[in-house]
Amino acid sequence: MERANIIQNPIQNPIQNVVRHVVRHVKQALVAAVWLSFLTLPIMVIRVDTVEKTVTWRWMHLAYMAVGSFVLALAWYAMMERRNKSQAKKELETVERVSALAGMLADPRITRPLMAFGLLVAVAFPWFFSLYQTNILVSALIYVVLGLGLNITVGLAGLLDLGYVAFYAVGAYTYALLNHHFHLGFWAVLPLGAVMGAFFGILLGFPVLRLRGDYLAIVTLGFGQIIRLVLENWSAFSYGPSGISNIDRPGLFGISYSVEQATTYMYYIMLALVLLTIFVTARLKDSRIGRAWLALREDEIACQAMGIDNTRAKLMAFSLGATLAALMGVVFAAKTTFINPASFTFMESAMILAIVVLGGMGSVLGVILGAFLLMLLPEYLRAFSEYRMLIFGATMVLIMVFRPEGLVRAKRKVYTINVEAAG
Amino acid sequence: MAQNPTGMNGQNAGQAVLSVRNVSMNFGGLRALSEVDVDVRQGEVVALIGPNGAGKTTFFNCITGIYTPSEGEITAYPKSGKPKRADGIRINGMRTNLVCELGMARTFQNIRLFPSMTALENVMIGRHCRTSTGILGAVLRGPGTRREEQEVVDKSFEMLTKVGLEKLANEYARNLPYGAQRRLEIARALATEPFLLLLDEPAAGMNPQETEELKQMVIRIREEFKVSVLLIEHDMKMVMSLSDRIYVMEYGRIISTGTPKEVSEDPQVIRAYLGEDSDA
Ligand SMILES: Nc1ncnc2c1ncn2[C@@H]1O[C@H](COP(=O)(O)OP(=O)(O)OP(=O)(O)O)[C@@H](O)[C@H]1O
Numbered sequence: 012m013e014r015a016n017i018i019q020n021p022i023q024n025p026i027q028n029v030v031r032h033v034v035r036h037v038k039q040a041l042v043a044a045v046w047l048s049f050l051t052l053p054i055m056v057i058r059v060d061t062v063e064k065t066v067t068w069r070w071m072h073l074a075y076m077a078v079g080s081f082v083l084a085l086a087w088y089a090m091m092e093r094r095n096k097s098q099a100k101k102e103l104e105t106v107e108r109v110s111a112l113a114g115m116l117a118d119p120r121i122t123r124p125l126m127a128f129g130l131l132v133a134v135a136f137p138w139f140f141s142l143y144q145t146n147i148l149v150s151a152l153i154y155v156v157l158g159l160g161l162n163i164t165v166g167l168a169g170l171l172d173l174g175y176v177a178f179y180a181v182g183a184y185t186y187a188l189l190n191h192h193f194h195l196g197f198w199a200v201l202p203l204g205a206v207m208g209a210f211f212g213i214l215l216g217f218p219v220l221r222l223r224g225d226y227l228a229i230v231t232l233g234f235g236q237i238i239r240l241v242l243e244n245w246s247a248f249s250y251g252p253s254g255i256s257n258i259d260r261p262g263l264f265g266i267s268y269s270v271e272q273a274t275t276y277m278y279y280i281m282l283a284l285v286l287l288t289i290f291v292t293a294r295l296k297d298s299r300i301g302r303a304w305l306a307l308r309e310d311e312i313a314c315q316a317m318g319i320d321n322t323r324a325k326l327m328a329f330s331l332g333a334t335l336a337a338l339m340g341v342v343f344a345a346k347t348t349f350i351n352p353a354s355f356t357f358m359e360s361a362m363i364l365a366i367v368v369l370g371g372m373g374s375v376l377g378v379i380l381g382a383f384l385l386m387l388l389p390e391y392l393r394a395f396s397e398y399r400m401l402i403f404g405a406t407m408v409l410i411m412v413f414r415p416e417g418l419v420r421a422k423r424k425v426y427t428i429n430v431e432a433a434g
Numbered sequence: 435m436a437q438n439p440t441g442m443n444g445q446n447a448g449q450a451v452l453s454v455r456n457v458s459m460n461f462g463g464l465r466a467l468s469e470v471d472v473d474v475r476q477g478e479v480v481a482l483i484g485p486n487g488a489g490k491t492t493f494f495n496c497i498t499g500i501y502t503p504s505e506g507e508i509t510a511y512p513k514s515g516k517p518k519r520a521d522g523i524r525i526n527g528m529r530t531n532l533v534c535e536l537g538m539a540r541t542f543q544n545i546r547l548f549p550s551m552t553a554l555e556n557v558m559i560g561r562h563c564r565t566s567t568g569i570l571g572a573v574l575r576g577p578g579t580r581r582e583e584q585e586v587v588d589k590s591f592e593m594l595t596k597v598g599l600e601k602l603a604n605e606y607a608r609n610l611p612y613g614a615q616r617r618l619e620i621a622r623a624l625a626t627e628p629f630l631l632l633l634d635e636p637a638a639g640m641n642p643q644e645t646e647e648l649k650q651m652v653i654r655i656r657e658e659f660k661v662s663v664l665l666i667e668h669d670m671k672m673v674m675s676l677s678d679r680i681y682v683m684e685y686g687r688i689i690s691t692g693t694p695k696e697v698s699e700d701p702q703v704i705r706a707y708l709g710e711d712s713d714a
């Protein structure tokens with residue numbers, strides 16, 4: 012209460028206040044516009060024709076530049092002002108404000124039908140949309156699971172893993188090699204891949220147990236690179252950069268099917284795996300294990316001092332995340348029927364991390380939305396060809412500026428207590 | 435040694451729950467603790483006082499396994515639990531989580547809650563070492579898991595009521611007022627079912643009324659849970675009225691020990707505190 016008085020400047024006249032802000036923003040925007048026009052002067056205005064040896068001065072361009080940047084800057088400052096205001100307000104409240112949308116999302120009467128509808132759309136999708144669309148969606152679903160897997164390690168347990176793609180590669184190569192050498196089928200290798208993932212997760216987990224933050228990030232980054240380099244250079248084992256081709260698609264009780272049907276089949280396999288992953292992560296999140304991960308993320312020393320075995324909790328988070336990545340690796344190899352180390356670069360790890368961070372660390376719904384946004388946006392922006400990556404980057408920056416906690420802020424479970432029983 | 439004026443309850447009063455012998459702690463060239471002897475007996479409230487930088491927090495860190503002491507013996511005597519041994523358990527350098535599991539739970543001088551978890555969940559963390567659900571159990575959520583989970587919620591809520599935070603159960607820890615955060619730390623420690631509660635400056639930053647309430651709370655908790663309390667505190671009024679015995683530390687050494695009355699009359703203590711207004 013006292014703080015409120017200090018922070019909020021008691022300005023009597025609200026109109027005066029608004030005018031003051033507007034004038035300030037206009038000034039700032041003007042400065043930005045002038046500065047930008049000046050900087051871009053050589054490119055935008057002066058044009059040297061080397062053949063005719065003439066210089067044209069396109070002054071109109073300067074005007075476009077100035078007006079354009081002025082409008083954009085003004086909009087930017089106005090938006091920042093709104094953001095700061097709402098944040099300052101939030102900080103003054105002890106009880107956290109729930110936005111209307113978040114409130115609706117917390118109400119099971121609204122979420123249940125919404126979820127049922129979403130599931131219906133998902134199941135019907137391949138019948139109403141083209142093969143191309145279905146194919147894109149399968150890729151997006153793979154990234155949903157990868158995101159949810161990394162969300163366990165990074166979002167819940169707070170262990171920054173920059174080499175996550177290594178586990179994805181482990182799964183993919185497990186299937187590719189076993190299929191190539193021993194003709195093992197997809198369904199046989201799927202659980203094997205999971206086991207391999209868990210094994211590699213623990214393998215990496217042990218040496219990095221004592222590391223934290225930046226150090227952990229660097230070591231995992233190195234691990235990711237090592238796996239890729241081994242795959243690229245140990246040709247006798249992994250067939251090097253040329254990769255492994257003609258990997259079998261998933262079997263369907265011995266029935267043979269066409270390539271089109273394969274996409275639909277793959278889609279349903281992925282849908283099932285996504286649902287399974289959502290189920291598992293949602294249950295873990297509000298369990299004894301999930302709480303331990305969260306405590307680990309929040310304060311490692313306090314966590315251990317309260318009786319949680321940090322080593323165990325970390326290894327569990329690492330290996331569970333790795334298991335999901337390896338599962339997706341198997342699916343990926345079966346989907347593309349061809350893999351090589353180029354699919355497992357650092358760029359992939361960064362992408363999956365971006366999904367988790369943009370979606371909202373620790374939030375299952377957030378990570379799902381993040382995966383769809385980051386996977387589908389570049390795909391559908393193909394129409395804008397060369398601006399595609401620019402728009403993509405700008406979207407990421409905007410999300411981080413205006414929703415620093417990600418698209419969906421992770422919420423903790425609200426417990427209802429039977430007061431009489433609890434005494 | 436001095437006998438206890440008030441705090442005797444429980445049958446095995448007088449029996450040691452923690453005994454620290456000759457413990458020293460060196461940080462490079464700095465000797466933060468030197469040949470410290472401390473005993474805590476069943477049901478006692480023992481205070482550890484001393485000027486800033488005397489080594490009190492370092493002492494806590496040594497007995498909870500955050501640091502391994504350079505020399506000396508720390509022995510705990512758990513009243514129950516699996517590793518019950520009459521001759522005690524040596525806990526020098528034991529892993530922090532095992533010390534907690536043994537039954538010694540602490541709070542921190544600079545509050546260390548889990549800010550983006552709710553108050554109730556913070557306390558539920560304390561139940562972790564007394565429960566056993568694993569990954570598979572959590573995913574399948576069978577009747578056993580559900581029962582355990584319900585028990586965790588009920589017990590944790592009960593702890594919150596003990597420290598008067600039941601109304602704020604579903605509030606994020608980061609949003610709690612300062613005094614409530616300190617009490618939440620105590621509730622979280624209590625949830626681990628300790629035989630010894632280690633409180634590092636629980637009244638720091640509290641006003642006199644809050645401090646008085648805290649004192650009453652510690653008395654209630656001691657009675658109800660039959661725990662012993664080892665307390666670091668700068669508030670002399672609280673220390674003098676609450677503790678059965680006091681240890682005074684200066685430059686890593688115990689310079690005086692005894693009942694509040696004895697200690698407050700000890701010329702060495704008066705000298706150590708002279709001109710020091712450490713009561714912030
Ligand atoms: N990890 C460490 N490394 C080096 N020196 C340390 C370390 N921890 C504590 N010290 C030093 O040990 C001494 C005792 O510190 P400690 O925090 O135990 O004091 P304190 O009695 O708790 O003081 P306060 O009343 O201010 O909390 C200080 O000089 C401190 O700088």
Ligand SMILES: [Mg+2]
Binds near residue numbers: 490491492543
């Ligand atoms: Mg201290």
